[in-house]
Amino acid sequence: MVTTASTTVHILLFASYAERLGLERIDAALRPGATVADALAYLRALPGGAELPARPLCARNLAHVGADAALADGDELAVLPPLAGG
């Protein structure tokens, strides 16, 4: 069975990344089966998106994930600049 529904991912940007892209949140409609890498490719196509590093730190639903992690409809994906806590 082929599903035609898209996967909507709520992307959050923080700190320097939010400044570079000029946005803190964007909802992206990705193809079903999309991964974190696909969401990053979507961001890179946006104005300022080319400035993102090759492999930024990412979190899916409040937990760190790698670029090959799968995304489901309704997931929250955060793209995190270098951490500076402590």
Next chain:
Amino acid sequence: MVTTASTTVHILLFASYAERLGLERIDAALRPGATVADALAYLRALPGGAELPARPLCARNLAHVGADAALADGDELAVLPPLAGG
């Protein structure tokens, strides 16, 4: 030249050692050239002195020393039970 003067050492006892010997301070007249070991032998001859361990912790003039350290007239020698600070 042979000196006939004795070496007076002020011996301090603390905590459990003071209790075993029933004294906190005693001035011992030792032969010139005496060492910490000689002072300990002097203590062992006192009532309760046999209960001292073979090699108790000792301090001469506020600094830790070994049993072979030399004693001079007027030195303060402290015999220290196992430490329990912290």
Next chain:
Amino acid sequence: MPFLSDTPLDLAGLIAEVTAPDRGGIAAFVGTVRDHHGGRPVAELEYSAYGAMAEAECGRIVEETERRWPVRVALRHRIGLLAIGEAAVAIAVAGAHRDEAFAACRHVIEELKRRVPIWKRERYADGTVEWVGTGQAPGLTAPGGRP
């Protein structure tokens, strides 16, 4: 929001949280705002966080640490505008033995720096403003892995 605080941190309060009659060794760490960074005088500093995830990640660090060592952990990170010398992070760890307390305290600050989504923007004496990164991010892809 128990781990992030927008008011000054209280180490004595954290120590009181973790101390108990059978946990006599308490190791603590406080990180304060330095007056210099890369040779430039810092005037003030602002911490921001991905709040929901920072809370979750701090909770996971505390839980993992208390599972790995027989200790209790209290942890706070300041957010918002901080003056030079103010505490940005405070950690208190109590255990029956100091080995465990020191090891666990050290673990908490290392994991916090590595995993908790907090950022700082420094304003320098010359008026310029800059996001400060510790360079931890790019290689970190999973909570268990080292960069």
Next chain:
Amino acid sequence: MPFLSDTPLDLAGLIAEVTAPDRGGIAAFVGTVRDHHGGRPVAELEYSAYGAMAEAECGRIVEETERRWPVRVALRHRIGLLAIGEAAVAIAVAGAHRDEAFAACRHVIEELKRRVPIWKRERYADGTVEWVGTGQAPGLTAPGGRP
């Protein structure tokens, strides 16, 4: 007598003593009176010291530590009668980097336990009283040597 105190210890005061704008990492240790020792419930505890030597030895430990690492050290040990849960020792060490602060703080507590002439007498719930030794003494013959 700056290192021995017959009143409750104040860790915040020690931290304030060592913190400076260029020393942003503060490691601390507090040792409190435990309620059990060797399986027996402890009611209260008394610390006594060879005061003049304890002061001198603490001074030497602080000096050696500040020479070995680029840190500042503050240290206090309580003497007299203490209740369960009260702090017996408090140490604060500040440095520019946490590695140094942790290493130096750990060094100070280890050396204090090994070298500073302080004794404790515990009174147990059953009324008996006992001098408590950590067994450090017999092998220790010089300040530089390990037992």
